[in-house]
Amino acid sequence: MMFHPQGPTLWELAVQALSSTERGYDLLAPKFDYTPFRTPDEVLDVVGTALESLAPFASGLDICCGTGAAMRMLRPLCRERVVGLDVSAGMLSVAQRVLADAPGTAPLEFVRGDALAMPFDAAFDVAVCFGAFGHILVQDEEAFVRQVARVLRPGGRFVFVTSPMPSWWDPTYWMRRGFNAVMHMRNWLRSPPFIMFYLTFLLPGAGALLEANGFDVEVRDAKFAWPFTPLRLVIATRRPAALGLPAATGW
Numbered sequence: 001m002m003f004h005p006q007g008p009t010l011w012e013l014a015v016q017a018l019s020s021t022e023r024g025y026d027l028l029a030p031k032f033d034y035t036p037f038r039t040p041d042e043v044l045d046v047v048g049t050a051l052e053s054l055a056p057f058a059s060g061l062d063i064c065c066g067t068g069a070a071m072r073m074l075r076p077l078c079r080e081r082v083v084g085l086d087v088s089a090g091m092l093s094v095a096q097r098v099l100a101d102a103p104g105t106a107p108l109e110f111v112r113g114d115a116l117a118m119p120f121d122a123a124f125d126v127a128v129c130f131g132a133f134g135h136i137l138v139q140d141e142e143a144f145v146r147q148v149a150r151v152l153r154p155g156g157r158f159v160f161v162t163s164p165m166p167s168w169w170d171p172t173y174w175m176r177r178g179f180n181a182v183m184h185m186r187n188w189l190r191s192p193p194f195i196m197f198y199l200t201f202l203l204p205g206a207g208a209l210l211e212a213n214g215f216d217v218e219v220r221d222a223k224f225a226w227p228f229t230p231l232r233l234v235i236a237t238r239r240p241a242a243l244g245l246p247a248a249t250g251w
């Protein structure tokens, strides 16, 4: 037991980290909600409250939905449908089970897919992504942002939380750097890789990338409670094509 009596053991986490990203999450799925990797409700509640003033949305997408924590937050804000996309069938199956009692009436859909090749075009008014930017390699971030622009309708919102880079004297900075070094070594020694790195898609870089790829970006200090105080809420609005979205062909 590591985090919670019903959570994964250190051994189970090690086995998962030695699998591919997809297989690792398939293995972790039954215990995922008892780990700190699930986005906490304290964070999602603040985001949900902030989104109320922009709601209702017709349709919402939770990218890398995992066990559906953010789908639960999105459902009461959406009228027509809420889709969860994830690469792990195991995580989607847990999401489907635990969301059976989720408040709201919008139909829920679960789609197995890759965040870098999403099977939608201009289909959503809001897209969210929580706890998953570490699974997108830095060199894939622009392709990811272009995918998000493609799946949103003009005026649609991409909503997430991230933070600035911690200072070099902050112990979490060195813990995360250390974790990244171990993961680089693991992926160098063993294939397929487990893609998970900290300190990615941070501010201000993530905002600049979104601005360069068809979004107007608002960064809010939404006053997340400790220990989430460094987090900022980002609401990126997809510009209409005429206002600077790159052409859809060739994405």
Ligand SMILES: C[S@@+](CC[C@H](N)C(=O)[O-])C[C@H]1O[C@@H](n2cnc3c(N)ncnc32)[C@H](O)[C@@H]1O
Residues within 6 Å of the ligand: 021, 022, 025, 037, 038, 039, 063, 064, 065, 066, 067, 068, 069, 070, 085, 086, 087, 088, 091, 113, 114, 115, 116, 129, 130, 131, 132, 135
């Ligand atoms: C740490 S979990 C976060 C789950 C959920 N969003 C939350 O906040 O609780 C990350 C999720 O991203 C999924 N994932 C990782 N890489 C992915 C990819 N390339 N495309 C789609 N899903 C991916 C994993 O299967 C996992 O369910």
